[in-house]
Amino acid sequence: MSQPQLVPAIRRAAEADLPAIVHLFSIPDEGNAKTDHPGPPLDPRYREALAAIAEDPNNALLVAEVEGRVAGAFHMTIIQYVANRGARVAQIENVIVDPSLRGRGIGEAMMRWAIDEARRRGCFRVQLTSNKARLRAHRFYERLGFVASHEGMKLKL
Known part of the structure; x- marks a missing residue:
């Protein structure tokens, strides 16, 4: 039997949210090695x-809040291009939903909010990266219309 869908409030993260956000980032997930430690301290x-992100109008750490609790988080950055006649792109990173609440519409609500915000900000594309090991996440993004059109590369520093 499926759980009822939840309707989260999407908002900018506040400093008081950090322990919950870092805890979410510390949970092992589909082969992703995690290095975050929620403390305390x-x-x-x-x-x-978070302070640096909050100062930048093209950067946001956002949370999905359900019944006063951080249920998910993601980072969204608006990138200004010169190419494509100065178009903008929305980059989404670090998408996480509390494992105990997955499958209840929180991730979809976060991504739909991000897509709407990208349109509102004049972006011509929303893009994201996802670890190759996260096959469930890939199916989720594809269901929302994302296409695996590029091969991503990273260089650890």
């Missing part, structure tokens, strides 16, 4: 990063 670099 919470590493001050998380607060510094």
